[in-house]
Amino acid sequence: MSATVPAMQIRLPRKAIGKLIATELKQAWREPVALLLGVLVPVVFLVIFGLAPAFQKNVPTTSTTYMTEYTPILIGLTLVLIALISMPIPIVMQRQSAYLRRLSTTPVAPGWLLVAQVLVNVLLAVLAIVLVVVGGVLFFHAHAPADIPGFILAALLATAAIFALGLIIAAVAPDPRIAGPAGAVLLYPLMFLAGLWTPRETMSPLMHTLSDYSPLGAAVQAMLTAVHGGIPSAQSLLVMAAYAVGFGFVAVRFFRWE
Amino acid sequence: MTAMDNRVMERQTTIGLGPPIVEVQCLHKTYGRTTAVDDVSFSVQPGEIFGILGPNGAGKTTTVECISGLRAADGGTIRVLGLDPQRDRAALRTWLGVQLQEGSLRSSLRVWETLDLFASFYPHPAETGELLDLLGLTPKREASYRSLSGGQKQRLSVALALVGNPRVAILDELTTGLDPQARRETWGLIENVRDRGVTVLLVTHFMDEAERLCDRVALIDRGRVIAMDTPTHLAEQEGGGHHMRFQPSGPFDDRLLTQLPIVNQVEHQGHRIVVSGTDDLLNAVTHTLARVGVEVREVQLESATLEDAFVRLTGRPSPSTDKEKR
Secondary structure, eight states: OTTSOOOOOOOOOHHHHHHHHHHHHHHHHHSOHIIIIIIIHHHHHHHHHHHSHHHHSBOSSSSSBHHHHHHHHHHHHHHHIIIIIITHHHHHHHHHTTHHHHHTTSSSOTHHHHHHHHHHHHHHHHHHHHHHHHHHHHHSOOOOOSSHHHHHHHHHHHHHHHHHHHHHHHHHOSSHHHHHHHHHHHHHHHHHHHTSSSOGGGSOHHHHHHHHTSHHHHHHHHHHHHHTTSOOOHHHHHHHHHHHHHHHHHHHHHOOOO | OOHHHHHHHHHHHHHOOSSOSEEEEEEEEEETTEEEEEEEEEEEOTTOEEEEEOSTTSSHHHHHHHHTTSSOOSEEEEEETTBOTTTTHHHHHTTEEEEOSSOOOOTTSBHHHHHHHHHTTSSSOOOHHHHHHHTTOGGGTTSBGGGSOHHHHHHHHHHHHHTTOOSEEEEESTTTTOOHHHHHHHHHHHHHHHHTTOEEEEEESOHHHHHHHOSEEEEEETTEEEEEEOHHHHHHHHTTOEEEEEEESSOOOTHHHHTSTTEEEEEEETTEEEEEESSOHHHHHHHHHHHTTOOEEEEEEEEOOHHHHHHHHHSSOOHHHHHHHO
């Protein structure tokens, strides 16, 4: 039959993935929500806190500065701003404008676009984390983590957990006007339990336990342990891993393509 | 036979009589309790511009969504290039270009970036510079999507449907929302696309568009194909034929005309006479009356259009007249 397709190998063009990532990098530069919100805001906080004399003093109970104790909280702030605010809104807009649907008529499934977008946002989060940690140590009297692999593991698990939560917003929000407030509403309790407003040490026992089992509370706990030279507790690492897997499952299970 | 008929015949001989490139049999699709497509069958030959016409909500878009694999049919079979759009989705996507009715592209991406990105999705893409030329987008290649006019956005959308070098292109409501000038330009473009050897499946509710572009059309109403033919034949056979209006130089017996096989009706409107028939009335009427010494003056000829056929077949004003009234 002449109208049939000649036999050929159907493969995913590998250069498509590179192009998708390059496109997202350009986009991140042209519409710099993630750069301004997720990278610049934590760095500005770092500078403000870092210049305050109180933050240069040592915490009585540990032998580290207040700045050191605050660095994991700034990392948490970076993660929520990027993963809950700047990442979901464009994804929701792409679904709403049928761009995801448009992609599903091409040989490249729209899932690859999401992979590229998550990757670029993770890259920006890593950039912000490195800036906050290295900047704090170099200029603002923060102590370098004593257990660097433990610190990195804790930061990576926190990234996975918060990004998975952000993907749930991206998966189900029908409209950017819902995705935006949804991210903001989640941001406050997460940051509260991380200790942004009330340090964890001053929380009531009940709040402290809640904090231990919240994604960013566990992250701050694990990172601070690594800063002080201990190995992050299995509990805090497992809490983050469980959130990452659970949220990730929900996001994938309920993702709406149109 | 009219000049238009001749043109259609010529084109059809170049289309060839091979196996159909798109074949739809007894397509059925429901959304919950609503039947979107009841029973649709048609086949498209390689090289054709095949039009799918119908009122809003007739099931046109659902039909092409099933053909392009975006939706699974509830019943019937679909073959595109011999492939099943659901089972062979991956293979079909490299050969089928789709332009969706709604939707927009990434607003801050430039024209060439968007085209370049989509080109990277296909194993054997078209040359993007050439495509930009074909679509008249070369002067806009550095412009961001959000800065384009409606017509330019549509043309970019067509470019994306063609960038994979498809064998079949599905274009859904291509010119809706364009100004008349942009619509005419887009028509020329579609003819270019066909001339490149791409079979085009065109969904439209504009009768003039179908008349101008399509080799054949299927008229869909309430989920069923109610007529399928060339636009000319459809207009002639279903649209109420041709009308010739004239003033005779003197009286004559109506039977002279009514006995002609091509004449259906002769009507008197004051001094004027309206003859309705199926074919080239002018020659037949002029000759017949000349033989009895009657001249015809102030002749007006009207041919039934696809629009007339649409109205008669669906019992509704066509959506394009609707639009114009608004």
